[in-house]
Amino acid sequence: MVSVFRSKALHDLGFTEADIRDALNCCLRRIRRGHFVLSSPCSKTDHKPLQLLHNATATEYPRRYGDIxxxxxxxxxxxxxxxxxxxxxxxxxxxxxxxxxxxxxxxxxxxxxxxxxxxxxxxxxxxxxxxxxxxxxxxxxxxxxxxxxxxxxxxxxxxxxxxxxxxxxxxxxxxxxxxxxxxxxxxxxxxxxxxxxxxxxxxxASPSHESSGEALCAVKFVRFSISGMIPQVNTYNDAGAWIARNDFRHEKHPVIVEFHGVGKYYLNDAGPDRASSENHERHMKLLNAGYRVFNLVWADLFRASEFIKIRAAIADLD
Incomplete structure (x- = not known):
């Protein structure tokens, strides 16, 4: 929950229209006409009443991620x-x-x-x-x-x-x-x-889709007439040794699709370098086991090129 202020509440606190404009250049942000949110901490004396009310209600500031x-x-x-x-x-x-x-x-x-x-x-x-x-x-x-x-x-x-x-x-x-x-x-x-x-x-929809990106992949398969892609499948080599649990693998052909969300490498305790290295190692093991692997990132979900390649790879094996 965030601290929302109406114009009347600001005026009751002694804010003039000029004061509101000043706060909008600092810690206040307009939501819609007559409604404002306290968007960040501020040490400016004139804005202290807003910060005191915010702290008293134990509300949060809007979170900022720098992405969608x-x-x-x-x-x-x-x-x-x-x-x-x-x-x-x-x-x-x-x-x-x-x-x-x-x-x-x-x-x-x-x-x-x-x-x-x-x-x-x-x-x-x-x-x-x-x-x-x-x-x-x-x-x-x-x-x-x-x-x-x-x-x-x-x-x-x-x-x-x-x-x-x-x-x-x-x-x-x-x-x-x-x-x-x-x-x-x-x-x-x-x-x-x-x-x-x-x-x-x-x-x-499926509970096997472990992220929004994987669920979007499943939709794009339908949009591009790609069938037979099974979510979350354990893959083994010819000797029976486990290689990886893949986001999608074709039910008949050695075609694998992996979705790599931007955040996955930063959720790894050892940091992005180790996670990226582990992903490369897994990719090479799959290639050596005879699989065609398509690695998708978020932007690939909104363009046709990769899905056309996936469809063509499956068609060549039919």
Whole structure:
């Protein structure tokens, strides 16, 4: 949770419009019209009232990663700014609900907070309201935030967003035991808009996808008509010695696809150099065992070239 201030609260603290502009060049950041967030510590005397209130409420500053995670973090801030202003009957939904439940979108899917509210439909720059009906079993609270349940959130995402967004989120929920594929399929209302897309998303999602990148790989395989790629498979050489557990391996042919997230080398206790060396050693063992190995990084998931090569390699072996 972050410290959100409305214009009136700032004025009540003695801030003039000029003072607010000064703070915006320092420790304050505008979220939307009339709403601000304290974004960083500050020792400036004029801004001390903001820092004292922040410290008294034991809230956090928005996190900064320097990559696409910053978009999700800013969306969390935007959601918080609406916490006390939702109209009657409105409940956070879709990507907003996923974030509230602790699920992380693979990339910036939207820059607006999302809610459902029966009888209302409106798309504003910072808030999208969808006209949807909800049963009491499909609503819950996380802290003070009204939100759709994990199951309803995943169904809404699978119906309304492309597979590239929904499959990684559903896979994460399955991996964390927050839902089951069977229960999600049962939650789809047959004949409703997006039900086929949702069913396809639930079929593609898997708890075996250990990251958003791997789940996106699975989607791209479908987009490029690549079949037979099995996630998380143990691979052995001809002598029966274990080589590696691979992200994807073809069910019939010696074709392996590995996804290398940027962070994996920095999560290794020995540091990036050792992790990179171990990865190279594993790669050479796979090549010596007769496997064709495709090593993908995040950028490869958003261009066609590598997947066209994978498809061609499999076609040559058929």
């Amino acid at each position: 995670r910053d978009n999700s973090e800013w969306l969390r801030v935007l959601i918080r700014s609406y916490a006390d202003e939702l109209p009657s009957g409105a409940v956070f939904s879709h990507v907003s609900a996923a974030l509230i439940h602790g699920l992380d979108p693979p990339f910036p899917a939207t820059d607006a907070a999302e809610v459902v509210r029966p009888g209302f439909h409106r798309a504003k720059k910072t808030l999208r309201t969808r006209d949807r009906s909800l049963s009491s079993e499909e609503m819950t609270h996380v802290g003070d935030l009204p939100v759709t349940t994990v199951s309803r959130t995943l169904v809404d995402l699978a119906k309304d967003y492309p597979l590239e967004v929904s499959v990684p989120l559903v896979s994460e929920a399955l991996r964390r035991g927050l839902a089951s594929r069977e229960s999600l399929h049962r939650s789809i209302r047959s004949g409703t808009r997006g039900c086929r897309r949702a069913s396809r998303a639930f079929d593609l």
